Amino acid sequence: MSQPLLDIRNATKVYQVGGGIGSKKKEVVALQNFNLTIADKPATITTIAGESGSGKTTLANLVLGFTHLSSGNIVFQGKDISDMTHSEILDYRQNVQAVFQDPFGVYNPFYRVEHVFDLVIKNFKLHKNDSEARDRIEAGLNAVGLRGEDILRKYPHQLSGGQRQRIMMARAYLIKPKLIVADEPVSMVDASLRAAILDVMLKLRDEENISFLYITHDLSTAYQVGDQIYILYQGSIAERGPTTSVIDKPHHPYVQLLVDSVPQPDPDDKWETDIELPDEEVMRAADAKGCRFYPRCPNRWDHCLTAAPPLFEVAENKHEASCYLYEPKVAVKR
Amino acid sequence: MSEAQTSHSNTTAKAKNWADAKPVLKVDDLRIHYETPKGAVIAVAGISFTLYEGETLGLVGESGCGKSTTAYGILQLIQPPGHIVGGEIGLEGKNLIGLSERDFRRLRWTKLALIPQGAMNSLNPTMKVHEQIADVIVTHEGRQSKEKIKQRILDLFKTVGLPARIYDMFPHELSGGMKQRVCIAMGICLNPTVVIADESTSALDVVVQRVVAQTLLKVKELLGVSMIMIGHDMGLMAQMVDRIAVMYAGKIVEIASVHSLFKEPMHPYSQVLIDSIPSLKEKKPLKITEGITHDPRNPPPGCIFQLRCPHVMDVCRSKEPVMRELKPRQEVACHLYEVDAKGEVKNVAASA
Ligand SMILES: Nc1ncnc2c1ncn2[C@@H]1O[C@H](COP(=O)(O)OP(=O)(O)OP(=O)(O)O)[C@@H](O)[C@H]1O
Ligand SMILES: Nc1ncnc2c1ncn2[C@@H]1O[C@H](COP(=O)(O)OP(=O)(O)OP(=O)(O)O)[C@@H](O)[C@H]1O
Ligand code: SF4
Ligand code: SF4
Ligand SMILES: [Mg+2]
Ligand SMILES: [Mg+2]
Numbered sequence: 251m252s253q254p255l256l257d258i259r260n261a262t263k264v265y266q267v268g269g270g271i272g273s274k275k276k277e278v279v280a281l282q283n284f285n286l287t288i289a290d291k292p293a294t295i296t297t298i299a300g301e302s303g304s305g306k307t308t309l310a311n312l313v314l315g316f317t318h319l320s321s322g323n324i325v326f327q328g329k330d331i332s333d334m335t336h337s338e339i340l341d342y343r344q345n346v347q348a349v350f351q352d353p354f355g356v357y358n359p360f361y362r363v364e365h366v367f368d369l370v371i372k373n374f375k376l377h378k379n380d381s382e383a384r385d386r387i388e389a390g391l392n393a394v395g396l397r398g399e400d401i402l403r404k405y406p407h408q409l410s411g412g413q414r415q416r417i418m419m420a421r422a423y424l425i426k427p428k429l430i431v432a433d434e435p436v437s438m439v440d441a442s443l444r445a446a447i448l449d450v451m452l453k454l455r456d457e458e459n460i461s462f463l464y465i466t467h468d469l470s471t472a473y474q475v476g477d478q479i480y481i482l483y484q485g486s487i488a489e490r491g492p493t494t495s496v497i498d499k500p501h502h503p504y505v506q507l508l509v510d511s512v513p514q515p516d517p518d519d520k521w522e523t524d525i526e527l528p529d530e531e532v533m534r535a536a537d538a539k540g541c542r543f544y545p546r547c548p549n550r551w552d553h554c555l556t557a558a559p560p561l562f563e564v565a566e567n568k569h570e571a572s573c574y575l576y577e578p579k580v581a582v583k584r
Numbered sequence: 585m586s587e588a589q590t591s592h593s594n595t596t597a598k599a600k601n602w603a604d605a606k607p608v609l610k611v612d613d614l615r616i617h618y619e620t621p622k623g624a625v626i627a628v629a630g631i632s633f634t635l636y637e638g639e640t641l642g643l644v645g646e647s648g649c650g651k652s653t654t655a656y657g658i659l660q661l662i663q664p665p666g667h668i669v670g671g672e673i674g675l676e677g678k679n680l681i682g683l684s685e686r687d688f689r690r691l692r693w694t695k696l697a698l699i700p701q702g703a704m705n706s707l708n709p710t711m712k713v714h715e716q717i718a719d720v721i722v723t724h725e726g727r728q729s730k731e732k733i734k735q736r737i738l739d740l741f742k743t744v745g746l747p748a749r750i751y752d753m754f755p756h757e758l759s760g761g762m763k764q765r766v767c768i769a770m771g772i773c774l775n776p777t778v779v780i781a782d783e784s785t786s787a788l789d790v791v792v793q794r795v796v797a798q799t800l801l802k803v804k805e806l807l808g809v810s811m812i813m814i815g816h817d818m819g820l821m822a823q824m825v826d827r828i829a830v831m832y833a834g835k836i837v838e839i840a841s842v843h844s845l846f847k848e849p850m851h852p853y854s855q856v857l858i859d860s861i862p863s864l865k866e867k868k869p870l871k872i873t874e875g876i877t878h879d880p881r882n883p884p885p886g887c888i889f890q891l892r893c894p895h896v897m898d899v900c901r902s903k904e905p906v907m908r909e910l911k912p913r914q915e916v917a918c919h920l921y922e923v924d925a926k927g928e929v930k931n932v933a934a935s936a
Pocket of ligand 1: 280
């Protein structure tokens, strides 16, 4: 295989929380020994899914350089991002663009939308002249179903949530990076526009050779557009592999619960059972050693507490699950 | 059987007896504009609906169609340059429009609670989680013992599935989903009559979303609240709501029971919405509806959906379709349907 576009090796991120007067600092392991590779060619959409707090945004922030690893490496086109030179960093910032989960936070409320685009055009020197700049902006906006004349003169508070999300995608589109880190890019739009945005992603992948790190909790959209999927549980990979394979035949008990919890768009097929989350204290109790899903797992047995389960191959094409049920010798024993 | 099951059948049973269902909130011809230098954005263009006691009404529609504005309008929290241009909002028989801000403030949170869209990002970054919730309680109920408030907050945490350890944390130390649940806890902390939840579960993963959705339903049953759920996740809508109102460009174009809307959507836009639900069962090509929404300052004459409608006819470009009850409890605003003398509904396009 040629040099990967993005190679994340043994990435661990620990946050220190608390530590106010009278309270002790606690550690939260947001990401643990995480490995991920995105090939350089062909461009792919890699989905990161998993429950709230499982470390998805942390991963995005690490890749974008907004926060730094506690240990491990993030390597982009062969270069570790923590020892890049100034000009390499600038290059990296152009090559790796973000579309955020939170479209409310990223706009300066005092500038009109066009300012966002003018900055992009200026910073990345994308245009030859003003009219070309206008055309590119208009094309970018049209690609996400917006019209320049309507949108550019508006202030951020005058836009709906979904409009802001689409503008972020249009902005990323303009820069034509190698990788777009999209954190919940469609969480606010309705089904028909969601299709349009996902279609933009597919187009960018196939026509512009842009890869995506697509972060979402929405398995159904991942199922429609994703190539590879990584499902996180409390900062570790629970299962990974080709998207259709993982979602059609989930192996890890958590992933089975996850797939089963996707609301069916059918009022005659309602949830049958009530699920409960155990206390977070209980869920986190297993942190130190053993499988993190142990406190909630219907299939657990003592062996699961010995050490964190590594990834075991469960199906072809590197479909792997981090669960002792699939450990070759144990599987035979059971 | 599980509680969720029972609560579902309860709501359905209630829904079937609408004849004796009591209206709680009545919105009549509500109009809200945002003034801009180039003319008014018609964000809510005369919508009417009734929320019945104990029901959950879904409000769906694409981004920018005016769902949040409607919610803010009901709570009279529209900020300039926005303003309510006309209409009536009745809560338990009393018209809210024209109430003084002082009188209205008493209703907010205690009678009408809004869990705003993106609420998790407007949590005060300098206040600990428990302080923000205590703030709401104390502001409306006055001072009370610290112990009592603490217990109440911890109970609220349990209701919405939050761990007790976040009591002393700051918002930035929480994941998005946790912050969202803090906002839900704030919304229900004063036991309101009507809860409007604006995209409250959209930032949550499915397992937590399901827990929170079921919690909302339980809270609803427990406190007898009525709920308006704003969202775009049709799967969740199918699971949670009794009726759905579909909005397009500031108007409600169809309102029907969740069952009718999913099985027999009548308005072309509702049909598009139902058709484009992504499936987990088969990988199919994305269904994209072409066309761009019109400029909200200059809606075309006639039907607001004409620029994207696959069935557009001449009449649609000149005459505005009005909401008509075409089937029992299914109101639709579309020229495609004609009701003949015998009261039967005909599809004009199909017969032509
Ligand atoms: N700046 C921070 N300081 C301390 N802890 C943090 C910080 N950011 C995140 N965390 C913690 O790290 C864990 C992972 O958070 P992260 O935001 O990555 O989750 P997520 O998977 O994106 O969740 P969601 O789906 O809710 O957005 C959580 O337990 C969170 O509380
Ligand atoms: N302060 C404002 N000034 C001008 N226009 C505004 C303002 N606030 C909202 N709008 C416009 O009003 C319309 C309705 O916005 P609203 O936020 O109610 O939509 P929404 O249905 O909640 O969308 P979403 O699903 O994206 O949250 C949009 O076209 C928006 O651009
Ligand atoms: S390793 Fe054990 S506890 Fe963990 S998911 Fe597998 S069976 Fe369950
Ligand atoms: S009135 Fe005409 S344009 Fe409007 S939805 Fe019906 S058929 Fe389409
Ligand atoms: Mg996140
Ligand atoms: Mg909104």
